[in-house]
Amino acid sequence: MDIRNEILATLERNGRIDLAELAVLLATDESEIANEVQAMESEGIICGYHTIIDWSKTGKEKVSALIEVRVTPKRGIGFDEVAERIYKYPEVASVYLMSGGFDLMVIIEGKTMQEVAQFVTMKLSTFETVLSTATHFILKKYKDHGAVLARKYEDIREPFTP
Amino acid sequence: MSIPLNRTVEALPPSGIRKYFDVVQGMDDAISLGVGEPDFDTPWHIRDEGIYALEKGRTHYTSNAGLMELKTEICRYLARTQNIRYAEDDVFVTVGGSEAIDLCMRALLNPGDEVLIPQPSYVSYEPCALLAGAKSVIIDLREADDFRLTKQALSSHITDKTRLLVLPYPNNPTGAIMEKKDLEAIARLLIDRDIYVLSDEIYGELTYGGRHCSIASIPGMQERTILVGGFSKVYAMTGWRLGYAVGPKDLIAQMLKIHQYAIMCAPSMSQYAGIEALRNGDEDIAMMRGEFDKRRRYLLHSFAQMGLECFTPYGAFYVFPNIGAFGLSSDDFVMRLLREEKLAVVPGTAFGACGEGFIRISYAYSLDTLKRAMERLARFLSRLKEA
Known part of the structure; x- marks a missing residue:
């Protein structure tokens, strides 16, 4: 694996890793890591840094939903324009173009179910290119971004083995 | 009393x-x-295969030497990683690498025979040699040699009674390895003096910087090497107790006799999981x-x-x-x-x-x-x- 892929694979799992430490792990020096990270940020390969949070443990109300959207693509620009109109809403967390029975997958986060319903009925479904929507509320997150939320790692090994 | x-x-x-x-x-x-x-x-896909084996009721004895499919996969694995050709009859499946070490010593050694054991190394070689009635001759490895076994250290410990050399690389506890050139340097000596090698390659997949080289792949060595491998360290399967021995047919047949009387067979569900590990675990x-x-x-x-x-x-x-x-x-x-x-x-x-x-x-x-x-x-x- 080249150094860029090594950096990305590590950062994807631990965005907080210290660059000096990363240099030790990848057998290179800190300045090379820093240069590569900066270059990948400006090239738009690294688009941001996130924290994985299990909001259900905080007591703060938060509702997420997946919305399947069917749209009529426009001549010349396909799905891009309608996708852009959707992703500009700050409550929209993700928008993907999909293969299969519908076109866009929209992931939305709101404070309440009401708020999400409002977005779907008052905004999304009123776009003239949107043919239909189907909203699925997320009831529980078991695993997110590769992290298992339900379980804490526990070392059950014997303390000494030869 | x-x-x-x-x-x-x-x-x-x-x-x-x-x-x-x-x-x-x-x-x-x-x-x-x-x-x-x-x-x-x-890895989950391997565990899942073990669970599937239980669900399907594959909970009976297997043949003493282990499932044919698993032996085939072990042969394929050694061919693709070490370029050593074995037939299914040269292999049998053990309860971890440890059993294979014990059986090899018991099947090979007679009272008065000497076993060369380089140290520092895993704790079971000396007791197994003792239980087999043989005498352990310890070779002290040196940090100055990167804890590798040198030709000089080996030759100075060989006597007329030397029957077997334990070759514990990649090494627990030092992390040392033997590269191809190191193995070639000692191979001639072993062939000339007619000494068998018990090559404990349980950590064989865990080398950094270059691929592990088995002494069995050195010309003339396959016929005098008992290669011990296993799933514990490589696939994180310690608790499944699954390993194997491959080597010269005559010796394997004798080892298998002890295995048959003392053990019967390795756990069946572990063997099914082992097939999955070798097929899809790279x-x-x-x-x-x-x-x-x-x-x-x-x-x-x-x-x-x-x-x-x-x-x-x-x-x-x-x-x-x-x-x-x-x-x-x-x-x-x-x-x-x-x-x-x-x-x-x-x-x-x-x-x-x-x-x-x-x-x-x-x-x-x-x-x-x-x-x-x-x-x-x-x-x-x-x-x-x-x-």
Whole structure:
């Protein structure tokens, strides 16, 4: 694996890793890591840094939903324009173009179910290119971004083995 | 009244790490770097295959030598990784690598035969040789040779009675490896003197920087090598108890007799999981090897920063730092580190007398754990330096 892929694979799992430490792990020096990270940020390969949070443990109300959207693509620009109109809403967390029975997958986060319903009925479904929507509320997150939320790692090994 | 027991067994020394066990048991926030097994759980697709085997009722004895499918996969594995050709009859499946070591010694050795055991090395070779009625001849490996077995060290220990050489590489506890050139250097000697080799390659997939080379792949060596492999370290399957031995047909047939009477067969569900591991586990190995390698670099870097001398190991998941500069025996060092900093490591002497002056640190732990552990170790060392 080249150094860029090594950096990305590590950062994807631990965005907080210290660059000096990363240099030790990848057998290179800190300045090379820093240069590569900066270059990948400006090239738009690294688009941001996130924290994985299990909001259900905080007591703060938060509702997420997946919305399947069917749209009529426009001549010349396909799905891009309608996708852009959707992703500009700050409550929209993700928008993907999909293969299969519908076109866009929209992931939305709101404070309440009401708020999400409002977005779907008052905004999304009123776009003239949107043919239909189907909203699925997320009831529980078991695993997110590769992290298992339900379980804490526990070392059950014997303390000494030869 | 005292019951007369087997004198050979009674004379076996107890485990050298038992006393630390008792100390660590009473501590709540101890960190142990004393473990000889991966921290990863068995990859899910392999576990799933084990579960499927249970669901399907594949819970009966298999043939003594193990499932034919598994033996075929083992042959394919050795062909693709080491370019050594074996037939299914040359292989049988054991309860971990440990069983294969025991059987090899019992099937090969007669009273008075000598077994060459390079140390520091895994704890079971000497007792197995003793139980087989043979005499252990220890070869002290040196840090100056990167703990490799040199031709000189080997030739100076060979006698007319030498029957078997144990070749424990990649090595537990030092992390040393033998490269092709090192193996070629000793092969001639072994062929000329008609000595068998028990090549314990349980850590064979865990080398960093280059692929492991088996001595069986050196011309003329396959017919005198019993290659012991297993699933424990490579696929994180320690608890499944699954390993194998491959080697010359005549010897394998004798080993299989003991296996048949003492063991019957390796656990059936583990064998089914093992087939899946060999067929579809290459990516898991690559992932774990990559993680181990990062931790290895991290530890060596930390040691350099705290002024702890350590030779660069390229195998297994252990480092073997030299504590000679601190004026403590391995035993005292380890006990004080445990009592004062609640950090558990294993003294080098647990792996042979020549491990004196060294400690074994395992990096089968998350980086976070290793970081916390290195803080404790650094604090301990700076106190020793001040004193």
